[in-house]
Amino acid sequence: MKVTRIAYSAQLNPGKYAAVMEQARRLGRVRSEVWQRYGSINGVGAGLRDRQVRDRWLADGTHALFGVLANAWKETVRDAMADIAASLAAAKVDVRRAISRRTSDPAERQRMFTALKADQWASDPFLARQMRKHWRRGRNRTHDQIVVRADKYNTALDGRGRLWLAIPGLEPRKMVRIPLSTAVAPTGTLRLILRGGRVEIHYQVDASQMRSSQRPCGDATVGVDKGYTEALTDSDGQPHGVQLGELLTRESDRLKERNRRRAKLRSIANNAALRGDHAKAHRIKVNNLGTVKRDRQAARHRARVRTEIFTAVHQVVDKANAVIAEDLTQRFTGRKNLPKNINRRLAAWTKGVTAEALRNVSERRGSALVHVNAAYTSQTCHRCARFGRRRGDRFHCTSCGVVWQADVNAAINILHRAGDPDIALHTPHHRVKQILQDRTDRHRTRLPVQDSSPATAGRRANYPNCSAINNS
Numbered sequence: 485m486k487v488t489r490i491a492y493s494a495q496l497n498p499g500k501y502a503a504v505m506e507q508a509r510r511l512g513r514v515r516s517e518v519w520q521r522y523g524s525i526n527g528v529g530a531g532l533r534d535r536q537v538r539d540r541w542l543a544d545g546t547h548a549l550f551g552v553l554a555n556a557w558k559e560t561v562r563d564a565m566a567d568i569a570a571s572l573a574a575a576k577v578d579v580r581r582a583i584s585r586r587t588s589d590p591a592e593r594q595r596m597f598t599a600l601k602a603d604q605w606a607s608d609p610f611l612a613r614q615m616r617k618h619w620r621r622g623r624n625r626t627h628d629q630i631v632v633r634a635d636k637y638n639t640a641l642d643g644r645g646r647l648w649l650a651i652p653g654l655e656p657r658k659m660v661r662i663p664l665s666t667a668v669a670p671t672g673t674l675r676l677i678l679r680g681g682r683v684e685i686h687y688q689v690d691a692s693q694m695r696s697s698q699r700p701c702g703d704a705t706v707g708v709d710k711g712y713t714e715a716l717t718d719s720d721g722q723p724h725g726v727q728l729g730e731l732l733t734r735e736s737d738r739l740k741e742r743n744r745r746r747a748k749l750r751s752i753a754n755n756a757a758l759r760g761d762h763a764k765a766h767r768i769k770v771n772n773l774g775t776v777k778r779d780r781q782a783a784r785h786r787a788r789v790r791t792e793i794f795t796a797v798h799q800v801v802d803k804a805n806a807v808i809a810e811d812l813t814q815r816f817t818g819r820k821n822l823p824k825n826i827n828r829r830l831a832a833w834t835k836g837v838t839a840e841a842l843r844n845v846s847e848r849r850g851s852a853l854v855h856v857n858a859a860y861t862s863q864t865c866h867r868c869a870r871f872g873r874r875r876g877d878r879f880h881c882t883s884c885g886v887v888w889q890a891d892v893n894a895a896i897n898i899l900h901r902a903g904d905p906d907i908a909l910h911t912p913h914h915r916v917k918q919i920l921q922d923r924t925d926r927h928r929t930r931l932p933v934q935d936s937s938p939a940t941a942g943r944r945a946n947y948p949n950c951s952a953i954n955n956s
Contacts, residue, residue: 485691485847493683494646494665504630504662505678507654510552511560512627517546518564519624525615528572531603534565553652559631559673568622575619576600582614630676639669649685651676680776691848701851702803707899709861709891710812710838713877715796717891718803719899725796728789732834735785742778749773790837797841801851808902810858811909812839854902857909859916861897862890870924 522532538558541547550557583596596611605611630651637651638659647667650659651674662683670687677684691697707719712732715725753768800807812835846853865872865881865888872881879890901907906919 485844486688487691487694487844488686488688489670491649491668491670491685491687492665493685494663496662496681496683498681500660500662501678501681501683503653503660504651504676504683505628507552507556508628508630508676508678510550510654511556511630512624514550514552514557514560515564515624515626518561519568519622522565523568523571523622525606528565528568532565534562537561537565552654553656555633555636556630556652559633563631564624571622572619575615578618579605579611579614582618583611586610628678632674632676634672634674637674641667680780691844694848696798696845697848699798699802699849701801701805701849704804705806705808705899705902706800706804707808707895707897707902708800708842709894709898710810710835711891714891715793715838716800717889717895718800719808719892719895720803721889721892723891724799725792728792728796728834731785731789731792746773789834790841793834793837794841794845797838797845798849801845801849804851806852806854807842807846808854808856808899809842810861810898811855812836812842855909856898856901856904857907857911857916858894858898858901859907859911859913860920861901862894864897864920866893866896866900869920871920 518537522528522537526532538561541557541561547554547557579600580597583593583600587593587596596608599605599608600611605615632651637649640648640650642648645667647664647669649662649664649670651662652658653660662685664685670685671689672687675686677686708716711717711723711729713726713729714723715728717723749768749772753765753773756762756768757765842853845851860871862874862879863871865879865884865886867886868881868883870881870883872879872883874880874890877890879888879893880886881888907916911919
């Protein structure tokens with residue numbers, strides 16, 4: 485398993501940054517040419533490969549138009565062709581959905597799926613029409629990146645212990661040395677991204693060699709529920725990542741105030757432009773409405789949030805060899821239209837970070853991650869399985885008369901859901917609600933559990949319903 489790491493330049497000379505930026509600008513022209521020529525049916529859609537493109541450019545002299553070294557433009561061609569192939573694969577996902585909606589005949593579906601996978605969709609009118617709809621010609625807007633092959637750069641430490649990265653420049657045998665803010669040398673193919681006078685060096689490392697991957701996992705089975713105040717709460721009642729809510733709230737309040745001030749300044753600049761005072765409007769936009777500082781603050785906030793969430797997941801895996809969680813990659817449409825401030829505080833992007841952390845950390849440390857259907861786990865009591873009322877971080881069971889901590893109650897329900905024979909991962913939420921209500925009615929009337937089929941009876945024998953166990 486590979487994970488991406490980022491190193492940053494430290495106190496980079498403006499002249500060096502300008503030289504690297506010029507090289508990135510020229511390589512951006514290479515990307516644009518690749519997208520323009522081959523980002524269509526006759527290019528990657530026809531099975532064209534990056535090596536064929538390089539051979540063509542060497543034969544017709546196209547490579548001489550860009551003014552960069554051979555390895556630089558060849559790596560850029562390879563990277564751009566990979567981007568085009570990724571956009572093609574994303575379009576095929578939408579086309580597969582269209583095929584499923586168009587016909588229910590298994591043979592016809594299989595025929596179209598096979599033609600789509602083999603890139604033979606151009607001869608089928610329906611597939612060609614759908615591909616033109618979903619795979620539109622792209623345009624390159626990337627003029628700030630350089631891809632450097634593993635054997636084309638070197639690193640060295642100076643007398644003060646600072647690490648320097650030397651990459652090829654625009655002229656043969658002339659390297660550009662970049663000081664780094666870390667003592668860990670990057671490895672493999674590098675992707676240099678230039679932002680706001682600083683160079684980001686992206687590279688991949690083997691996750692098994694990381695120090696955190698050497699830590700053993702626990703031996704328990706734990707259910708976890710994602711929260712806002714804390715990153716995760718486990719079924720043992722222990723919160724993890726307790727600083728997450730404070731981080732999100734503080735950043736949300738800061739963004740609200742900053743955006744209010746920026747909107748006021750933008751209004752002043754617009755009014756000045758309407759009066760003909762373009763010099764004042766320009767000064768405000770240049771000095772007060774820039775994006776460099778804003779982007780750096782956003783990057784620091786995202787890094788702090790990721791650190792808090794990954795630390796929380798490591799704490800869970802320290803005690804668990806099996807983590808039971810809801811599938812956070814699924815999209816759910818909320819029924820309520822929440823105010824902007826609340827939406828900003830909820831920070832939906834943290835759900836994706838939590839899903840990534842659970843998947844990566846579990847895989848690296850040898851813990852099993854089991855996804856379950858989490859429908860109504862926060863609205864039912866884990867002891868009696870009846871519906872109750874949730875208010876904030878408190879869950880009140882109207883049957884038991886007990887008030888539980890809401891996230892702990894949901895985590896226990898998620899743990900129980902792993903052994904539920906009737907509720908699968910993709911069972912619709914309205915069906916889940918009906919199953920839970922039927923169980924409540926049977927418990928209330930003291931009727932035996934009704935088996936819908938021998939197969940269900942067998943599953944229930946192997947995986948008894950946890951709510952029934954708790955009530956027995």
